[in-house]
Amino acid sequence: MISVFVPSQLSSYTGGVTRVQAKGATVGAVLDDLDRAYPGLKFRVVDEQDRVRRHMRLFIGPVETRDVSRPIADGGELLIFGALSGG
Amino acid sequence: MTEAIRLLVGTRKGAWTIESDAARAGWTVKGPLFLGQIINHFVADPRDPKVMLMAASTGHLGPTILRSTDGGASWTEAKAPPAFPKGEPHGRSVNHTFWLQPGHASEPGVWWAATSPPALFRSEDHGDTWEGVKGLNEHPKILDWLPPDGGTPDGAMVAGIAIDPRDARHMYLATCSAGVLETTDQGATWRPLNQNVEASFLPDPFPEYGQDSHQIALAPTNPDRIWQQNHCGVYRLDRPGERWERIGKAMPPEVGDIGFSIVPHARCDQTAWVFPMDGTDVWPRVSPGGRPAVYRTRDGGASWERQDNGFPKEQGWFTVKRQAFCGDAGAPQGLYLGTTGGEVWMSGDEGESWRQVCAHLPEIYSVVAAPAP
Numbered sequence: 001m002i003s004v005f006v007p008s009q010l011s012s013y014t015g016g017v018t019r020v021q022a023k024g025a026t027v028g029a030v031l032d033d034l035d036r037a038y039p040g041l042k043f044r045v046v047d048e049q050d051r052v053r054r055h056m057r058l059f060i061g062p063v064e065t066r067d068v069s070r071p072i073a074d075g076g077e078l079l080i081f082g083a084l085s086g087g
Numbered sequence: 088m089t090e091a092i093r094l095l096v097g098t099r100k101g102a103w104t105i106e107s108d109a110a111r112a113g114w115t116v117k118g119p120l121f122l123g124q125i126i127n128h129f130v131a132d133p134r135d136p137k138v139m140l141m142a143a144s145t146g147h148l149g150p151t152i153l154r155s156t157d158g159g160a161s162w163t164e165a166k167a168p169p170a171f172p173k174g175e176p177h178g179r180s181v182n183h184t185f186w187l188q189p190g191h192a193s194e195p196g197v198w199w200a201a202t203s204p205p206a207l208f209r210s211e212d213h214g215d216t217w218e219g220v221k222g223l224n225e226h227p228k229i230l231d232w233l234p235p236d237g238g239t240p241d242g243a244m245v246a247g248i249a250i251d252p253r254d255a256r257h258m259y260l261a262t263c264s265a266g267v268l269e270t271t272d273q274g275a276t277w278r279p280l281n282q283n284v285e286a287s288f289l290p291d292p293f294p295e296y297g298q299d300s301h302q303i304a305l306a307p308t309n310p311d312r313i314w315q316q317n318h319c320g321v322y323r324l325d326r327p328g329e330r331w332e333r334i335g336k337a338m339p340p341e342v343g344d345i346g347f348s349i350v351p352h353a354r355c356d357q358t359a360w361v362f363p364m365d366g367t368d369v370w371p372r373v374s375p376g377g378r379p380a381v382y383r384t385r386d387g388g389a390s391w392e393r394q395d396n397g398f399p400k401e402q403g404w405f406t407v408k409r410q411a412f413c414g415d416a417g418a419p420q421g422l423y424l425g426t427t428g429g430e431v432w433m434s435g436d437e438g439e440s441w442r443q444v445c446a447h448l449p450e451i452y453s454v455v456a457a458p459a460p
Contacts, residue, residue, distance in 0.1 A: 009145065009147045009148055010148070039164070039166070040151060040164045040165075040166075040168075043149050043151070043168065043170070044148035044149045044151065045148070045149070046149075047149055047170075047180035047181075048170040048171050048172070048173050048180050048181070049171070049173060049174070049175075049178055049179075049180050050173070051180065053147070053148065053149050055146060055147040056147055056148070082147040083147065
C-alpha cells in the first residue's frame with residue numbers, strides 16, 4: 001500500500017481526510033486507485049494526456065516528479081500539493 | 088408581464104444566485120456556492136429548469152462540470168467532464184470549459200460545451216458524461232482555425248454556441264481565431280462565415296477566417312437574424328445572406344463599437360443592446376470615458392441610443408465580460424449585467440433606467456437570467 005497525502009484543494013473528495021491509502025506500482029496507478037475510491041480526483045491533478053497539471057506538484061517521498069509512469073515502491077509515500085500560486 | 092427571476096452569477100471565486108420577487112423589484116443574494124472555484128458559466132436548462140450546470144476549475148485543479156438536477160439544492164460532479172482523447176495527435180488537454188449551451192428543444196438531455204483550448208463537446212445525459220465533437224476537434228484545419236495557444240488573455244477558446252431553434256442540426260460557434268463557424272449537420276462539417284467582418288490585427292483585414300468573435304446571438308423571433316459583437320465591431324447578418332454588415336458604424340465615434348456581449352430583444356428582431364468598452368490604443372476594455380452605458384438599437388442597427396440613467400456619471404470604469412450581460416423573457420424585458428468589479432446591475436424597463444442590485448462580489452464572469460424556482 002502507498003500512503004498518500006491529499007492537499008486541502010482535494011479534501012472535498014476525501015471527506016476532509018488528508019491521509020489515505022492506495023494501491024499501485026506507479027504514480028499513475030496510485031492515482032487511478034485513488035480515483036476509484038474518490039471519483040473525479042485524478043482528472044483534477046493530471047490531465048487527459050497524463051501531464052501533471054501546471055499548479056499541482058507530486059512527490060514520491062522527498063523527490064518531486066511530473067512523470068506519472070515513475071515507479072513507487074510498496075510501502076512508499078505519494079505527496080500531492082497545490083503549488084504556491086493563487087490570488 | 089414579468090415573473091420572478093433567479094440570476095445565476097459565475098465569478099472568479101465561486102457562484103452566487105440573486106433572486107427577485109415577481110415585480111423584479113426586490114432582490115436577495117444567496118451564496119456562495121463552491122467558494123474559491125472559478126465558475127466560467129452557470130446555466131439552467133430552459134427545457135428542464137431543475138437541471139443546472141456550472142463550468143468550474145480552480146487555480147490549482149483541473150476543470151470539471153458541476154451538476155444539479157434538483158434546481159440547485161444539491162450538486163455532484165460530472166462523471167466524465169469534457170476531455171480530449173488520451174494520446175490525441177495535437178497533445179491538447181482541456182484547460183477550462185468556457186460556455187455551456189443547453190441543446191435543441193427536440194433533444195432533451197443534450198448539452199454542448201465550448202472549451203479552452205478551442206473545442207466542442209456534447210453530452211446526451213444532462214451533462215454527466217461528455218464526448219468530443221470530432222467534426223470540429225479533429226477537423227483537418229483545426230490548428231489553422233483554432234490553434235490552442237492562439238488567443239485571448241484567458242486562453243484561446245470557442246466563446247459561444249448558438250443553435251437554430253428550427254433545426255437542431257444547424258449551429259453557429261463564436262470563436263477567438265476563426266470568427267464564426269457554421270454547421271448544418273450538427274457538427275460533422277464546419278465552414279467559416281465571416282464575409283465583411285474585420286480582423287484589423289491581421290495582414291489581410293478581411294480574411295476568410297481569423298476574426299475574433301466575442302459573442303453571437305440569434306434573434307429569438309427571427310433566427311435568421313444573427314447579432315455579433317466582434318473584437319472589431321458590432322455586426323448583423325440576415326440569413327441566407329453571407330455578408331455581415333457592420334452596424335456598429337452608426338455608434339457615436341467617441342464611444343466606438345467595441346465590447347464583449349450583445350443581447351437580443353426577446354420579442355423584437357429589430358432591437359438589441361450592447362455594452363461598449365474602450366477599444367483604443369492598448370484596448371483598456373472599460374466604459375469609454377469612465378461613463379458606463381448600454382446602447383440600444385431599435386431599427387436593426389441603423390441607429391443607436393445611449394441608455395445610462397442610473398449608472399455613474401463619471402469615474403465608472405466598468406468592464407463587462409462576454410457572458411455577463413443578458414436579458415430575461417419578461418415584458419418589459421429585464422436586462423442584467425455584472426462587472427469585473429463584482430457589481431450586478433439591472434434594468435426593468437428595457438434599459439431606460441438601471442440600478443445596482445448587488446455589489447462586492449468577486450470578479451464576475453457570467454450572469455444568466457432564469458425563472459426563479
